Amino acid sequence: MANKYRYDVKNCYYCPGKRNADGSITFDETRIRQEPGLQSIDMQAEGDISKIRADGIDYIIIASNNGYTGTLNFVKISDQFRQDCLAETVDITTGIQYEDADATPDPFALMGEFKGDTEGIRFIYYNCTASRPNQTGENKDNMREPDTESLSLQASPLPCVIDGAEKNIVRGGVTKSANAATYNQWFSKVCLPGISNA
DSSP: OOOSOEEEEEEEEEEEEEEOTTSOEEEOGGGOEEOOOEEEEEEEEOOOEEEEEETTEEEEEEEOOOOEEEEEEESOOOHHHHHHHSOOEEOTTTOOEEOOTTOOOOOEEEEEEEEESSSOEEEEEEEEEEOOOOOOOOOOTTOOOOOOEEEEEEEOOEEEEETTEEEEEOEEEEOTTTOHHHHHHTTTSOOOTTSOOO
């Protein structure tokens, strides 16, 4: 039975990749890691609808898909994520983890799951780039309420080949009832359309 609604985001994972000359990404699936503490995700669709009028009607309607931009809110972003996805470096001599203003962050795939009223809904954004989080802190009247951290995220189209056709994929999702093999592999590899996970 299909879900009537979804709620609660959980099981946030990421997989770093390297961008190839043709714009595709080679994902390093040996480095898939869970990023705990995701409080919320808010991704807004990017793109426009253009109309060309002719013969007294909207003769051509073109919808563009430029991916998504949004925000991820965490209790705390891990040092490992900062190294893998924000291009931070650890100095071996001093142990200092630092930002290099000239470093270019690598793209990554972002995976997660929503609870549904009947089953989980797993999702992926294939071509993500994150900006550095702001650093804030405050005293809270002797209350041990943790400060939180937010990332701005850009999910762009990813060029790939599906069943012999060139596509630009942005986002994907699956439930266990749709394909149990893919659902079960979701957090151990970057599941792409057209490639069996059996």
